[in-house]
Amino acid sequence: MSGEFTLGPSPTERLNRARADLRMGVPVLLSGRLAVAVETLSPERLEALRALGPLVLAITERRASTLKARVYDADVARIKVPADADLRWLRALADPADDLRVPMKGPLEALRGGDADLARAAIRLAKSAQLLPAALLVEAPDPAPADLTCISAEEALTASDIPQAFAPVSAARVPMRAAEAGRLHIFRPDDGAEEHYAIEIGQPDRSKPVLARLHSACFTGDVLGSLKCDCGPQLDAALTMMGHEGAGVLLYLNQEGRGIGLANKMRAYSLQDQGFDTVEANHRLGFEDDERDFRIGAALLKKLGFSKVRLLTNNPAKVKMLEANGIEVVERVPLKVGMSRHNAAYLATKAEKSGHIL
Numbered sequence: 379m380s381g382e383f384t385l386g387p388s389p390t391e392r393l394n395r396a397r398a399d400l401r402m403g404v405p406v407l408l409s410g411r412l413a414v415a416v417e418t419l420s421p422e423r424l425e426a427l428r429a430l431g432p433l434v435l436a437i438t439e440r441r442a443s444t445l446k447a448r449v450y451d452a453d454v455a456r457i458k459v460p461a462d463a464d465l466r467w468l469r470a471l472a473d474p475a476d477d478l479r480v481p482m483k484g485p486l487e488a489l490r491g492g493d494a495d496l497a498r499a500a501i502r503l504a505k506s507a508q509l510l511p512a513a514l515l516v517e518a519p520d521p522a523p524a525d526l527t528c529i530s531a532e533e534a535l536t537a538s539d540i541p542q543a544f545a546p547v548s549a550a551r552v553p554m555r556a557a558e559a560g561r562l563h564i565f566r567p568d569d570g571a572e573e574h575y576a577i578e579i580g581q582p583d584r585s586k587p588v589l590a591r592l593h594s595a596c597f598t599g600d601v602l603g604s605l606k607c608d609c610g611p612q613l614d615a616a617l618t619m620m621g622h623e624g625a626g627v628l629l630y631l632n633q634e635g636r637g638i639g640l641a642n643k644m645r646a647y648s649l650q651d652q653g654f655d656t657v658e659a660n661h662r663l664g665f666e667d668d669e670r671d672f673r674i675g676a677a678l679l680k681k682l683g684f685s686k687v688r689l690l691t692n693n694p695a696k697v698k699m700l701e702a703n704g705i706e707v708v709e710r711v712p713l714k715v716g717m718s719r720h721n722a723a724y725l726a727t728k729a730e731k732s733g734h735i736l
């Protein structure tokens with residue numbers, strides 16, 4: 379790290395501040411323009427932003443195609459905000475909750491030509507803040523308020539190219555029903571994002587393939603015992619198998635809702651109650667099917683000293699990801715538990731659309 383950052387925040391630290399600002403509804407200075415997340419925007423701030431010039435709404439191509447708006451910038455669309463548009467109009471464009479009840483939002487006019495990277499960067503930031511992927515952009519006043527977090531579009535766009543480094547924070551013995559010889563390790567990423575956990579069972583031999591599971595957080599399944607997915611039974615079954623073998627490692631990755639966060643996952647569930655499947659619901663919200671960063675699992679396994687695994691999963695993408703990131707998967711061990719009448723359609727969609735092996 380160069381000397382100029384030793385006192386002030388580094389680009390990574392400013393990015394993390396920007397995420398916090400967007401969650402609070404505070405604008406961020408993004409390459410000289412102001413960007414704010416629609417989800418957390420207050421009516422007062424909207425009026426203050428409107429006074430600065432024409433407003434542009436950045437949404438993803440997924441959301442734009444649901445809204446039947448023209449997309450000229452591949453993965454994003456820049457919608458001109460009409461002078462009389464209020465917060466309700468903006469929220470309705472960002473949030474699909476009422477799409478079926480109020481289908482016509484348009485006509486929507488999209489900007490064409492010019493640079494879309496700013497819109498792309500604002501969306502990337504909103505997603506990493508686990509907000510709806512919709513942001514408002516406007517010219518910044520000159521001079522811009524000095525206390526706003528300042529980042530460049532390039533910094534926001536390239537942040538995910540740099541793999542996170544993880545520091546082991548603490549570890550202690552946790553005897554579990556499934557396995558008495560349990561140890562929980564906490565890892566903290568250097569970019570201020572979520573911590574992730576590793577549960578080590580027994581004392582796995584690092585020179586041999588370890589029975590491993592990469593489990594993505596599912597509050598509803600893991601904690602509430604929700605029947606809408608198979609996560610809770612998968613978690614129990616994985617720990618039980620490791621307990622029987624006397625050795626294993628389960629990574630508990632805090633990537634709730636395939637990386638969109640619990641609030642957005644509940645929005646997706648609400649759309650599923652309106653008849654959309656799990657993939658369609660993500661798309662209508664403006665997300666991809668799966669927004670998880672699959673490199674984290676490989677990084678943590680390496681950090682723990684593992685290079686070969688017998689991976690408990692039905693998801694071939696996880697096998698590919700580990701192999702691409704330097705972990706040898708000597709065997710895929712299926713994990714088929716927890717099917718119920720509530721999740722039969724969900725599991726069928728995952729097999730059809732996401733390549734899971736049923």
Ligand SMILES: Nc1nc2c(ncn2[C@@H]2O[C@H](COP(=O)(O)OP(=O)(O)OP(=O)(O)O)[C@@H](O)[C@H]2O)c(=O)[nH]1
Nearest residue numbers: 594595596607633634635636643646656691692693
């Ligand atoms: N966005 C969204 N996320 C969901 C939904 N149902 C479950 N999840 C999340 O999906 C993640 C689990 O992903 P799965 O696809 O079940 O499993 P996987 O981890 O990819 O594959 P396996 O290793 O076979 O379990 C968890 O983070 C859950 O919170 C849903 O309907 N929408």
Ligand SMILES: [Zn+2]
Nearest residue numbers: 596599607609
């Ligand atoms: Zn689940």
